[in-house]
Amino acid sequence: MVKLVKATLNDIPQMQKMVVSEVKDGVILERSEDEVATNIRSYILAKIENELVGYVALHIHSPRLAEIRSLIVSSEHRGKSIGKKMVESALVEAKKLGVGEEVLVLTYLPEFFIKMNFIEIAKETIPEHKIWTDCIKCIHFPICNEISLVYKIAG
Template structure:
């Protein structure tokens, strides 16, 4: 049975090990151990029998807007509902925080659409998001990611 829980600082090494192939391929942005530690409260983990199989972060940009970041699922668990479970957990967290919208920049448009996200023009994303994160990406400024948003 899959368990979802908030990350702890002691989880950072396992998190980095899980995400490193996707970082190397440019699918997910590189985050340093220090950056993860600073934002540790935003991460939710998926565990199977105590072993890390996935995680994502809910990064708050403004009182009304957050972003789902760094969604990663161990390859053998993909397509089994783990990602949906993680997204639902962070959506519930966003509702509890009083957010109005959650943003996602992704290559997995259909996955997010199934969860109620709607595609929006990238130009409508807050500027601080583009310059704070996108500029670090190896694909910047030519990006194939799709921006989607979900109203809560």
């Protein structure tokens, strides 16, 4: 049985270990231990009998905009709806917190998010502070093929 729980600082070593190959491939942006710690309240973890099997972060940019970041399910547990459950839970949290307009994601897997009612947007409309705080750290910057999508909170 998969349980979704909030992360604690003790989870960080396992979280970092889980994304090593995706970070190397440029699918997930590298985050330092300190950055994860600073944002620890953003993370939702999926656990099966206390074993970490995936996680996602809901990062708040502004009262209107949040972002899904660092979505990962360990390779041996993919295809069991764990990713979907975590994203749904992040969207519920965004609504509960009162995020006013939308939840952004930048991804190479648009199909996964389109199934969850995200819609593609033009890259030029991504908020600038996202580009300048995160994208510049990415190994693919500035030639990036990621697709930007948003989930509209209202309506």
